Each structure stands twice: as structure tokens, then as C-alpha cells.
Amino acid sequence: MEVVLAEYLGFCYGVKRAISIAKAHADGKSCTLGPIIHNPQMVERLKAEGVGVIENLSEMSEGTVIIRSHGVGPQIYSKIQAKGLKIVDATCPHVKKAQLSAKELSESGYSVIIIGEKNHPEVKSILEWAGGAATVLETEAEAENFAQCKKLGVVSQTTVAEAHFQKIVARLLSKSKDIRILRTICTATEQRQSAAMDLAAKVDVMLVVGGRNSANTTKLAKICAERCKTYHIETAAEISPEWFVQSKKVGITAGASTPDWIIREVQIKCQRM
Ligand code: SF4
Structure with missing residues (x-):
């Protein structure tokens, strides 16, 4: 079975940057305010490396708060400072x-x-x-x-x-x-959507990889489902051989919050089928 990756897929610039900032502060005392991205596997991996997650500032009394790529309002910066916590700002530029x-x-x-x-x-x-x-x-x-x-x-x-x-x-x-x-649009989302659209029109089955809680991955799955048989999966473990009966070509795309290693595992599993 031929396996084709979408021209644009996976981490966008802002997410890549936020993850690398978080990793650089993985000291067991740093937490992101809310999950750094909508991908449970990546959040778990960062936890294991020493970057926790808090939902509310009341959960922290010392350490560093990492602002995720979505950003926060000015009041949150003031609240963090008032609590004597450090701020690491990973807001996407x-x-x-x-x-x-x-x-x-x-x-x-x-x-x-x-x-x-x-x-x-x-x-x-x-x-x-x-x-x-x-x-x-x-x-x-x-x-x-x-x-x-x-x-x-x-x-x-x-x-x-x-x-x-x-x-x-x-x-x-x-x-x-x-x-x-002031046109403050970033092209990453549209690039991924139009690449997914193109690929879905050329393959028998599309696999859309990413968190079920990721809005941009869900949107990719919706776009693909309008063009061919589509499965939204979080990891390679979910792939079932029955999906590809009589299929010659499978396409893979992934949301802006899907790590490369998960995309690679999906690609390898498909290539072995
Ligand atoms: S604006 Fe959003 S989609 Fe665009 S690069 Fe930044 S985090 Fe990614």
C-alpha cells in the first residue's frame, strides 16, 4: 500500500517554539497554564520530563509558569507576578x-x-x-x-x-x-487544510492524526471525510487493518499540535500493512 504524507502537516512554528521553550524549563518546578497543546501524548511526555500542568494559578505557590502559544490576557501576567512566580512566555509571536x-x-x-x-x-x-x-x-x-x-x-x-x-x-x-x-492571520492552519484537501482527493483512505480535543485536527478530519474514507486517530495503536481492505493508497495528515514522533509511528505502521 502506498503511503503519502500531506505537504503540510503536524507542528506549526508557534507550537514547535512553545514545546522547545517548555523543554528548556523542564526542572520539576515549571508548569504550563493549561495544557501546552491539545495533544494528550505530548502533555504526558512533558510531564515525565518535568513540566507539569496547572489549570488555575491557585494550584501554584512557587516555581515558573509557562504561558502557552495561545497566549493570555495582561491580568494573568499581573496575577503571576503578584504571586511571586516566574513567567516564561511561550506565546506564539x-x-x-x-x-x-x-x-x-x-x-x-x-x-x-x-x-x-x-x-x-x-x-x-x-x-x-x-x-x-x-x-x-x-x-x-x-x-x-x-x-x-x-x-x-x-x-x-x-x-x-x-x-x-x-x-x-x-x-x-x-x-x-x-x-x-490589521490582518493578523497566520497561514499555518490554511496550509494544513488545503494540503489535506488536495491529498484526500487523491487517496482511498485518509488518516488524520491528532488529539480528539484538538479543534484544528477535528477540522482536518471533517475536510477529509468530505472527500474520502477518513479515520481520526490519536496514535498508531488505533489503526485497524480492516480499514484498508481494497485500498491502494493511504494519505496521512496531522493537526498543528501533533508531534512528529506520532506521525512517524503512524506512517511506519501503514507502510508495514
Ligand atoms: S499563530 Fe497559532 S497556528 Fe500560527 S504558528 Fe502560531 S501557534 Fe501555530
Whole structure:
């Protein structure tokens, strides 16, 4: 059976960077605030190396708090400092840019709009950097209903699709005479989605590797399932030979939070079938 990897798959730049920062602070006294990425296997591996996970700052009284790539709002930095804990900031530079753009717009008197998902931790952090006064828009209808204002500043969640961003911006152009659009999109997600789309159209079966709690992996699985038989797995151990009966070609993709070693194990297991 031929096994083909998607052109873009697995860890993005921001996740790779966050993991390597966490590893550099694996001293048994460092914890990430929330899981560093949505991949249980990677989180367990880091725990074994000496990087724990806390869900709340109340769980820590000494040591180092590692901020994950999604970032957090300014209040969290203040709370960490007030507790006398050290901070290691692994916020992805793309996310940082969105946060600081929102801050700058807000401080310059713009009504800030964030294009993205209301409940995503990254969007919540951008909102906090905008002083908590920004509006999050998810749909074109929401943009249409946005009231006229004097000065309007727009940023986006880093993982928003370009086409969606442009559609919402088009609806906002008439809402103010003074409008500033800061395109804070990162291309990693779209690259993985379009590579998965291309590959799924050329193979009999797709394996999408990554945490079941990873939104971007689940989205990849959905995209692939629209094109061919698709299985979302977390590890190679889940692979079943029955999936490939009469299949000549299998494709593999993986979310931005899936470690290379898991992708490799899946690839090797498929090649042996
Ligand atoms: S998807 Fe982009 S913005 Fe998000 S962590 Fe990865 S590189 Fe950074």
C-alpha cells in the first residue's frame, strides 16, 4: 500500500517554539497554564520530563509558569507576578502581534473588532489586551449588524480563514470613515487544510492524526471525510487493518499540535500493512 504524507502537516512554528521553550524549563518546578497543546501524548511526555500542568494559578505557590502559544490576557501576567512566580512566555509571536495590535488600536481610541471564535482562548486573550472592550464577530450577519462608529479597528484570530476574514471586512467597510484593518492571520492552519484537501482527493483512505480535543485536527478530519474514507486517530495503536481492505493508497495528515514522533509511528505502521 502506498503511503503519502500531506505537504503540510503536524507542528506549526508557534507550537514547535512553545514545546522547545517548555523543554528548556523542564526542572520539576515549571508548569504550563493549561495544557501546552491539545495533544494528550505530548502533555504526558512533558510531564515525565518535568513540566507539569496547572489549570488555575491557585494550584501554584512557587516555581515558573509557562504561558502557552495561545497566549493570555495582561491580568494573568499581573496575577503571576503578584504571586511571586516566574513567567516564561511561550506565546506564539503571531498571537502576540494580534494582542498588541488590539491594544494599540484600543489605546488610540478605535472601537476594536476581533474576527474569530468567541470562546477560543486566543480570542479571549486578544479581547483582554484590547482592554476588554472589543467586539468579537464570528459571522457576516454579525458584521452587518455592527453599529456605525467614529473609529473602527479590526484584528483577527490568527487561525481565521483568509476568505472568511475578507467577507467580514467587506461588511465592515461602510461602518466607519476611519477604519484600520490589521490582518493578523497566520497561514499555518490554511496550509494544513488545503494540503489535506488536495491529498484526500487523491487517496482511498485518509488518516488524520491528532488529539480528539484538538479543534484544528477535528477540522482536518471533517475536510477529509468530505472527500474520502477518513479515520481520526490519536496514535498508531488505533489503526485497524480492516480499514484498508481494497485500498491502494493511504494519505496521512496531522493537526498543528501533533508531534512528529506520532506521525512517524503512524506512517511506519501503514507502510508495514
Ligand atoms: S497556528 Fe500560527 S499563530 Fe497559532 S501557534 Fe501555530 S504558528 Fe502560531
